[in-house]
Amino acid sequence: MARTAGSHSGTTGPRVRDAAMTLFARHGFAAVSMRQIASEVGVQVGALYNYTPDKQTLLYDLMRGHMDALLEAFTDDPIRRPEERLRSFVQFHIQFHHERPDAVFIAYMELRNLTPENFSRIEILRKTYEDRLEAILQAGVASGDFDVPDTKIATLAVIAMLTGVNTWFRAGGRLSLKDVEGQYWQMVRKAVLAQRRD
Known part of the structure; x- marks a missing residue:
């Protein structure tokens, strides 16, 4: 059977992923059918x-792509x-995630819909990113700059707080993204900084 016009792998493949990302973010993974994705792309379901x-x-490819881009x-x-x-981590995390609201929403809200095998693969990538922040916190503790009783808990808390910007920030509001970053x-600084005693 002939391909639908315009359905070349180099162009339609990315369009399929883009359509899936939009629909998963808008309606949720479980509510979206392959037929809806095909309709969005303009191809037959088959x-x-x-x-x-x-x-x-x-779903896995979207999450994997997001994590690969983040780590790179x-x-x-x-x-x-x-x-x-x-400080560089804080600025990077807020900016990177602000530019990808659908990918961020899917990466956090649809983890429950991954198969156990796919979940484990994504968790490894998430931990790799968390480990990079924890290494910064551990370096600060070792140098005496930071006072953090548990760097793992602090890592998870900081990432959760920074990612939360995506749930409320809108461009054109009272604050700019730079204001929010600051x-x-x-x-974050006040939460981790060691108190200096003169």
Whole structure:
């Protein structure tokens, strides 16, 4: 059977993923059918299987793509002071996630819909990212700059707080994204900074 016009793998594959991301973010993974995704792309349902074996694989690929991009984009220089490294992390995390609201929503809200095997794979990537922040906190504790009783708990708390910006921030509001970054940095800084005794 002939392919639907325009359904070339180099263009339709990304369109399938984009449509799935939009629909999963808008309606939830469980409520979206392959037929809806096909309709959004403008192909027959059967044509989708040229690009993905099933809906579960689509969900995993979206989450994997998000985590791969996150890990690739974040850079850290261990030679810098821990406070400078932490500030860079805060700014990076807020900016990166602000630019990808649908991917962030899916990455956090649809974990429950992954198969156990796919969940384990995504968890490894999430832990890799968490470990990078924890390494910064551990360096700060070792240098005496940070006072953090449990760097693992602090890591999870900071990431949850920063990711939460996506739930309420809207461009054009009272605060700019830079304003928000600055205020969140001050909150994170105060939470981890060791008190200096002169």
